[in-house]
Amino acid sequence: MTTIAERTGTALAEAAREARAAWRPWHVVAAVFLVLAALVPLAAPSWVHVDSLANGFYLALAATGLWITVGLAGMPSLGQGAFMAIGAFTVAVLTAKAGWPAFPATLVGVVAAGAAGILAGVGVVRLRPVFIAVTTWILTWTVTLFLLAFRSVSGGAQGIVVPSGLSVDGHYEVALALLVATIVVGASLARSGAGIELRAARQVPAAAAALGVATARRRLGAFVASAAIGGLAGGLAVQLAGVADAGEYGPYLSFRLLVAVLIGGVASALGPAAGVAGLALVTGAAGLLGAVEGVESARFDPMLAALLLLAVLALGGEGIVPLVRSLFPRPRPDFERRETPLAAPRRSPASARRAAPLLVAESLTKRFGNIVAADAVSLELAPGEVCALVGPNGSGKTTVLRLLAGVYRPDAGTVVFDGVDFADAPPRARARRGLVRTLQGSAAFGELTALENLIVGAGLRRVHGGGLRAALATPLARSEDAVTRDAAVAALSDVGLTWAADARAGELAGPEQRLLAVAAALATRPRALLLDEPSAGASLADVQRLDALLADLRERGVAVLLVEHNLRLVRAVADRVIVMAAGAVIAVGSPQAVSADPDVRTAYLGRAAL
Amino acid sequence: MSLALQVLVTGLAAGGIYGLIAVGYSVIYRLTGIVHFAYGELVSLGVFATLLIAAGTGPVTQKTAETGRFVVALVLGLAICIAAGVGSYLFAVQPYLSRGSTVGWVAAIVAVAFAIHAMLAAIFTRPSYVFPDPLPFRDLGHDGFVTLGGASLQIRSFFVIVFAIALALAARWALERTRFGRGLQAIAADAEGARIVGVPVDTLVALAFGLAGGLAAVAAIVAAPSGTVDVDTGALLGLKGLVAALVVRFGSPLKAMAAGLVLGVVEATIANAHIGTWELGPSYREVLPLVLVLLFVAVRPPLEAVEELE
Numbered sequence: 001m002t003t004i005a006e007r008t009g010t011a012l013a014e015a016a017r018e019a020r021a022a023w024r025p026w027h028v029v030a031a032v033f034l035v036l037a038a039l040v041p042l043a044a045p046s047w048v049h050v051d052s053l054a055n056g057f058y059l060a061l062a063a064t065g066l067w068i069t070v071g072l073a074g075m076p077s078l079g080q081g082a083f084m085a086i087g088a089f090t091v092a093v094l095t096a097k098a099g100w101p102a103f104p105a106t107l108v109g110v111v112a113a114g115a116a117g118i119l120a121g122v123g124v125v126r127l128r129p130v131f132i133a134v135t136t137w138i139l140t141w142t143v144t145l146f147l148l149a150f151r152s153v154s155g156g157a158q159g160i161v162v163p164s165g166l167s168v169d170g171h172y173e174v175a176l177a178l179l180v181a182t183i184v185v186g187a188s189l190a191r192s193g194a195g196i197e198l199r200a201a202r203q204v205p206a207a208a209a210a211l212g213v214a215t216a217r218r219r220l221g222a223f224v225a226s227a228a229i230g231g232l233a234g235g236l237a238v239q240l241a242g243v244a245d246a247g248e249y250g251p252y253l254s255f256r257l258l259v260a261v262l263i264g265g266v267a268s269a270l271g272p273a274a275g276v277a278g279l280a281l282v283t284g285a286a287g288l289l290g291a292v293e294g295v296e297s298a299r300f301d302p303m304l305a306a307l308l309l310l311a312v313l314a315l316g317g318e319g320i321v322p323l324v325r326s327l328f329p330r331p332r333p334d335f336e337r338r339e340t341p342l343a344a345p346r347r348s349p350a351s352a353r354r355a356a357p358l359l360v361a362e363s364l365t366k367r368f369g370n371i372v373a374a375d376a377v378s379l380e381l382a383p384g385e386v387c388a389l390v391g392p393n394g395s396g397k398t399t400v401l402r403l404l405a406g407v408y409r410p411d412a413g414t415v416v417f418d419g420v421d422f423a424d425a426p427p428r429a430r431a432r433r434g435l436v437r438t439l440q441g442s443a444a445f446g447e448l449t450a451l452e453n454l455i456v457g458a459g460l461r462r463v464h465g466g467g468l469r470a471a472l473a474t475p476l477a478r479s480e481d482a483v484t485r486d487a488a489v490a491a492l493s494d495v496g497l498t499w500a501a502d503a504r505a506g507e508l509a510g511p512e513q514r515l516l517a518v519a520a521a522l523a524t525r526p527r528a529l530l531l532d533e534p535s536a537g538a539s540l541a542d543v544q545r546l547d548a549l550l551a552d553l554r555e556r557g558v559a560v561l562l563v564e565h566n567l568r569l570v571r572a573v574a575d576r577v578i579v580m581a582a583g584a585v586i587a588v589g590s591p592q593a594v595s596a597d598p599d600v601r602t603a604y605l606g607r608a609a610l
Numbered sequence: 611m612s613l614a615l616q617v618l619v620t621g622l623a624a625g626g627i628y629g630l631i632a633v634g635y636s637v638i639y640r641l642t643g644i645v646h647f648a649y650g651e652l653v654s655l656g657v658f659a660t661l662l663i664a665a666g667t668g669p670v671t672q673k674t675a676e677t678g679r680f681v682v683a684l685v686l687g688l689a690i691c692i693a694a695g696v697g698s699y700l701f702a703v704q705p706y707l708s709r710g711s712t713v714g715w716v717a718a719i720v721a722v723a724f725a726i727h728a729m730l731a732a733i734f735t736r737p738s739y740v741f742p743d744p745l746p747f748r749d750l751g752h753d754g755f756v757t758l759g760g761a762s763l764q765i766r767s768f769f770v771i772v773f774a775i776a777l778a779l780a781a782r783w784a785l786e787r788t789r790f791g792r793g794l795q796a797i798a799a800d801a802e803g804a805r806i807v808g809v810p811v812d813t814l815v816a817l818a819f820g821l822a823g824g825l826a827a828v829a830a831i832v833a834a835p836s837g838t839v840d841v842d843t844g845a846l847l848g849l850k851g852l853v854a855a856l857v858v859r860f861g862s863p864l865k866a867m868a869a870g871l872v873l874g875v876v877e878a879t880i881a882n883a884h885i886g887t888w889e890l891g892p893s894y895r896e897v898l899p900l901v902l903v904l905l906f907v908a909v910r911p912p913l914e915a916v917e918e919l920e
Contacts, residue, residue, distance in 0.1 A: 074713070076712055078720065119908075123905075126911060127911060127916060127917060128914075128918075130644070130712060130716075131907070131915040133645065134645050134856060135907055137647065137720075137852075138900055138904060141849050141900065142900040142901060146897045149892075206918070251845075258717055262717050266713075300728070300732065301728070302725070303728035303729060306721035306722070306724045307721075309717060310702070310718060310721050310722075310725075313714055313717065
């Protein structure tokens with residue numbers, strides 16, 4: 001048993017080693033570039049406007065904050081301008097009216113924006129993307145209309161004159177440092193367990209929930225982080241500008257920040273900064289156009305920004321950063337499909353095991369309107385037992401799995417797992433206790449690599465897996481990352497997909513993706529697995545691999561409940577078969593006994609033989 | 611008493627417009643699952659395209675309304691809005707629906723909104739404009755006002771209320787009784803299924819967006835003469851309509867209209883209400899309903915707004 005201190009020490013040494021190993025030539029280029037950027041105020045020619053650059057950095061900071069919500073968590077927020085406004089006006093009121101010094105006022109601005117983020121986020125994170133867009137849009141209007149209506153807060157049309165705690169050059173350095181730090185932290189968050197879980201929940205929310213990902217909590221964390229960073233950017237930018245003007249923080253700012261994220265590229269933490277640079281070029285172009293036409297250039301700016309976004313979207317572009325990356329192609333690892341030799345299934349007769357049942361369901365009933373989808377279904381599942389749940393389409397098999405996993409509340413009946421009553425336990429609590437379900441169809445996360453898919457599952461066993469720890473890459477989080485990764489690697493090898501570790505799951509064949517979904521469930525170290533049609537669309541070889549896997553699970557004492565249409569597989573692996581028809585269990589027994597049952601033959605199979 | 615009547619009538623008149631816009635949002639959402647963030651700007655487009663054709667960017671007087679050119683302008687304004695409705699679907703919605711990217715169409719449709727707004731702001735630079743009334747309500751009563759129970763009421767208001775409710779009823783009739791409307795309902799229920807049984811889905815949806823654009827223009831023409839207008843008027847009306855539609859979960863035209871009317875009365879009440887000596891006043895008029903709706907969605911989100919985890 002190692003102490004936390006020892007683990008921290010080991011992880012630090014490990015981190016230093018990794019950092020040395022991961023050093024690449026482009027890091028030198030980036031470092032030189034950063035040093036030069038930091039020196040700009042000292043040696044800038046007169047045509048360089050340091051204040052404009054600093055302001056751009058603050059905008060990029062807010063956009064990078066928004067990227068956590070939009071890019072990582074996949075929530076289309078139109079509300080980042082509102083959080084900048086809250087930060088800005090908190091600082092303005094505290095410094096100009098209450099006479100606070102700049103630094104504590106800025107901190108309070110960050111806290112205020114973060115608190116607003118918590119309030120808004122609690123309501124928003126459970127919603128579908130469309131409704132997230134609508135509510136954040138209304139939010140940004142609410143803040144703007146509030147500021148316009150209450151002049152005592154916003155100073156009306158004149159705004160509030162805000163003293164600055166820093167010189168323009170000071171702002172430039174602070175803005176640059178904060179921007180770089182946020183990008184680095186954002187990139188590290190994206191690669192961490194928390195970031196992988198956010199990306200998984202973005203793609204297939206149901207599958208992530210089934211693996212026990214605390215989606216709502218993760219998303220709330222992302223939303224609040226975005227809000228706080230927005231508040232920081234707003235609070236500092238308003239000091240740089242010297243005046244807080246309510247008109248500058250409207251829905252249009254929210255839109256611009258979203259545009260920056262999208263044209264920069266949602267896939268990368270560098271995207272938003274690149275997007276802000278792109279928008280700055282647009283503003284420059286608008287200025288030129290304005291000069292030619294003799295009109296105030298600000299009038300063209302929104303139009304050009306809108307057209308630029310529409311062009312990027314219409315061309316199907318993924319943004320500036322992916323475009324630049326594609327100019328410098330990295331050698332892609334070659335994935336060679338390798339058939340892992342199948343271990344001969346070790347069989348022991350089911351009758352040899354007489355373990356006490358792990359999962360006991362009693363008279364589970366679920367109605368949808370007039371339809372009784374599950375009618376007083378009772379079943380037991382023992383450790384080391386593979387039990388198949390079969391029945392015609394619509395007989396209620398998947399409903400039973402959902403009742404067991406806690407997705408549905410039963411209208412009547414109980415689920416007891418390992419002696420614990422699961423009546424009120426949500427899916428995540430059940431998963432943590434070891435009852436894990438896979439979904440019908442391909443439920444792998446296509447944009448994650450195969451290994452990352454399994455890290456989502458293995459993440460269920462984390463203790464120090466908080467998003468903040470992950471973003472800051474604390475030693476404890478890093479050491480746990482390593483443990484999680486090892487578990488994921490082991491689970492990947494269990495299903496014979498080690499060769500595909502770094503391949504995107506979406507590039508794998510359908511049956512391989514389904515196998516991957518099973519492996520992700522395995523990586524949670526379950527004691528009971530509920531598998532929903534894992535063999536759909538599988539070839540004979542794939543079915544054999546599944547067969548071997550199930551036999552192996554049985555050896556390890558995992559209880560398996562398998563919804564399956566492939567009767568060959570059922571006959572080969574199942575110790576027991578439960579037959580359902582029209583929501584009710586009509587037969588239970590060994591595959592041979594059940595297939596001989598005349599009731600089953602008429603109700604389920606017609607006249608065909610099992 | 612007279613104040614209550616005043617509040618009720620002005621509130622219902624404003625709410626009728628919110629209701630019309632809410633009907634537009636609801637029909638589009640039911641059909642495609644998208645929220646037309648540029649809908650308010652279509653209202654602005656209706657107002658300013660008509661003004662531009664009627665009198666250029668210069669000042670307009672009530673006399674303009676008596677010219678034949680103004681009638682032409684009304685018709686062309688309507689046509690432009692219909693075209694913009696169809697265009698917003700073809701260029702900003704349809705491409706992203708097929709890609710299944712929510713953030714894509716959200717950004718695209720908001721971009722359309724700001725593009726329209728920026729265009730109008732670049733052409734119409736004065737702080738406010740007068741939109742002449744196509745119907746001569748000014749000649750009725752005392753300069754367009756009538757005194758009822760001690761309250762001085764704009765006669766126009768009654769027309770707006772009746773007209774808005776009639777339009778919502780007509781929309782319901784069209785959706786339920788016409789072949790076109792039944793096609794739309796089939797698409798709303800199951801777009802793929804409708805396509806398979808031979809409903810021309812793309813054409814009907816594009817047409818519906820056109821009609822929604824037309825509805826925006828009608829709302830603009832009905833609303834604009836009641837006061838002065840500026841380039842932000844449409845965006846605000848669009849926001850109110852969206853709030854009304856959200857409260858009834860983008861439901862049937864009658865529900866959307868009812869929500870709009872209620873919102874209008876609530877706003878008017880807040881603007882005139884005082885609790886004890888503490889007066890709420892107009893400052894709260896815009897903000898308070900928005901806060902209430904956000905709280906409503908946060909505390910009791912409509913079932914379909916919640917992400918399904920299955």
